[in-house]
Amino acid sequence: MKFNNRFIRNLLTGSIAAMLSTTVIAADIEPAVVFDMGGKFDKSFNQGVYDGVERFKGETGLAYREFEVTNEAQREQALRRMAQRGANPVLGIGFAQAPALEKVAKEFPDTNFAIIDMVVDLPNVRSIVFKEHEGSFLVGAMAAMASESGKVGFIGGMDIPLIRRFACGYEQGAKYVNENAEVVQNMTGTTPAAWNDPGRGGELTKSQFERGVDVVYAAAGGTGVGVYQAAKDAGKLAIGVDSNQNYLQPGTMLTSMLKRVDIAAYNVFMDAKNDAFTPGIQVLGLAEEGVGWSLDEHNESLVSDDMKSKVEEISNMIKAGDIQVHDYMSDNDCKVAG
C-alpha cells in the first residue's frame, strides 16, 4: 500500500513535471496588456499600444490577454488578475497605472512587468519613458513656421507635469523658429475626466482662435478629437499627438507628434518571447526614434519643402546635442531660451 502510494505519487509528479516541461518547451509566452482609461481605440495613446501588440500577434501568432480599465479602481485588479493567471510579461499603459503596477509587481517578483510613461523602480519592471519635449519641440517649430499670426496654441489634457513637458517643449520649438512667437496654453482640467472631454476641448480651441491663434497642438487624449474638429470647422490648423492622427481631419492636420508607444509595446513582448527581457529604465528620444513627427498623404500639401528641411535640420541638431531641449520634469519649471 505504502509502496503503491509512493509509486503513484512518483508517477504523478513525474508526469506533472513532464507536462510542465512540455509547456516550457513550447516556450510560448503569455503576454498581457492593460489599457488605460480612454480605451484601446482612443485614436491616440492607447491605440498606439494596441497597434504594437497587434503587430506582435500578427508576426508571432501568439495571442495576448488584454483588459481595458473603465474606472480607476480596476487598474490594480486587472494587473493582479493578469499576473495570477500566469501572464508574463504584463504591460501597463500610462502614468496612472504606476502605483498599482508597483504594488502588483512586488507581489509577483517572478513575473516581468513593463510600464509606459512612468518609472517604477523594481528589479522585475521595465519602465519606458519618452522625451516628449523633443518631439514637441519639432512640432512647435512647425507650428510657428505654419502660423501667419505668430500665435500658436497648446491644449493639454489633465494638468500634470507630463503634459507640461509637452507644452514646454512646444513653446521652446515655436520660439526657436520665431523669437516673437506667442504661445497660448490651456489645460482642459485637473481630473482624469479631462482626457475625455471633446466638448470642452472644442470650446478651448475656439477661445484660442479668438485670441488670434491659428495653429493648435493638443496633448489631451480623447479631448483632442474636439480640438481637431473645432480647427476644421474654423479652417485653422491642428497638430495631433501620440499616434499619427493626420487622418482624423485630412487637410487641417498640420502633423502629429509621434510617440512610438507601438514600438515600445512591441519590443516588450518581443524581448520576452526571445528571452531577452530586461528590466530598468528606457528613455526614448529623437535619437532612438522614440518620438518624431508624421508626414503622410493627409498632410503633405500642408508641409512645404522648406518646412520639411528645416524640421530635419532641427531634428539632427537635437540628436547631435546642438540644441538642448529643456525638460519640464527635470525641475518642474519651463525656462524658454530666446
Added chain:
Amino acid sequence: MDSLLNAQTVLSTLDATLRVSTPLILCAMAGLFSERSGIIDISLEGKMLSAAFAAGTLAAITGSAWIALAGAIVTSILLSLLHGFACITNRGDQVVSGLAINVLASGLTIVLGIAWFSQGGQTPALASDARFMPFELPLIESIAQIPFAGPFMQSVISGHNLLVYVALFAVPITWWVVYKTRFGLQLRAVGENPLAVDTAGISVSRLRYKAVMTAGILCGIAGTYLAIAQNAAFAREMTAGQGYIALAAMIFGKWRPVPALLACLMFGFLDAVSIRLQGVALPGIGEVPVQIIQALPYVLTVVLLAGFIGKAVAPKAIGVPFVKER
C-alpha cells in the same frame, strides 16, 4: 491682457455662453416640468447621457441628424417612463429611482458603445451633414449694420445651430405652458396639493406621467445637442455632471422658467469666462492658477445661494408619492 475687455472678447464670451448654456437650459426646463408636478428628477443627467448616446449612434448609422434627434427623444422618454413607473405607479423613492437611472445610463452607454463600435465607448466621428451645423440668421448682414445691437446680433445671437434656438424658445414656451394653460394650472396644482386635484376629478398619475414625459423630450434634445451639434460624436460620460448643474440652476431659479434661464446663463457665462481667463494675466493680479479659475463657478454658486438668493421654496408635494384615498 490688452484684449481682455475689448468688444470682440466680450462678444465672443457671450457667444460661448449661449453654446455652453444650451444643454443646461433644456435640462432645467425638463426638471421644472417634472418637479412642478411633484416628481423629483435627478435623472436629468442619465436621460441626457442616454439621449446623447442614442443620437451619436443613430447619426453614425443613418447619417441623418433628424432621425438621431427623434431616436434620442424616444430613448429619453422611455427612461422617463421608467422613472414614472417606479415612482408614480409604484410609489417608489424618487431620488433612488433617479439615481438608478443615472447609474444605468452611465454604464450601459459605455458597454453598448464598446460592443457596437469598439472605440473605447465612443461613437464614430460624424460628417457635417449628419450633424446640426451652425447657420447665420437671415438678413443678419443688414442687421449687423445697426450700431451696438447689430454686432451683438451678429456675433452672439446669430451663427448657432438649430438646437440652441430651440433651447432659447423652450423657455417662453415653458412659461406659457406652466402659467397660461389649463395643463399648466393642473401641473402646478398637482405639485402643491395632489389631493385637491384628485378631488376635482383629475387623474394625478396621468398628469405626472405627462410631466415626466415632457421632461424626457427636453432631455432628449439636450443630449442630441451634446452629441451631434456641439460635438461630432458621443464620448463616454460626456454630460460631465451638466444634468446636476441644470437641476441646481432650476432650484436656483426657484422652479420658475425665467429665473432658471438666467441661472443657466450665469453658469454658462462663468464656464465661458473660466475658459478664457486660463493663462491670461489679469491686470494687477497676474496669472491666476487654472484650478482657481475652474473652481470659480462653483464658489460663486455657493456664495450666491447662501447670500443673495434667499429661501428657495419647493413645490409642497415634491418627493411625496400620491396615495389615493379610498
